Amino acid sequence: MNKAKARKLDGAKKELAEVNNAITSILSGAQGYKIGSRSVQRADLAILYKRKDTLEDLVSSLEGGAGRFKRIVPVD
Numbered sequence: 001m002n003k004a005k006a007r008k009l010d011g012a013k014k015e016l017a018e019v020n021n022a023i024t025s026i027l028s029g030a031q032g033y034k035i036g037s038r039s040v041q042r043a044d045l046a047i048l049y050k051r052k053d054t055l056e057d058l059v060s061s062l063e064g065g066a067g068r069f070k071r072i073v074p075v076d
Contacts, residue, residue, distance in 0.1 A: 009062040016055040023048050 032041040
């Protein structure tokens with residue numbers, strides 16, 4: 001694996017870990033909080049799950065895998 005690909009893989013794995021941590025935080029009740037007059041709202045779970053899917057596909061392809069397969073059902 002060349003250096004550029006290795007750096008991209010490392011970055012994708014780190015971002016995937018951060019996304020997984022954010023999902024875990026939200027699921028444990030930390031969607032947002034307020035201190036005094038200031039409030040913080042974390043990202044929407046749907047957006048995080050979509051990003052997680054994208055990153056998992058990227059990591060899989062960079063590691064030489066084929067990625068996840070999606071089934072397509074033809075409709076007449």
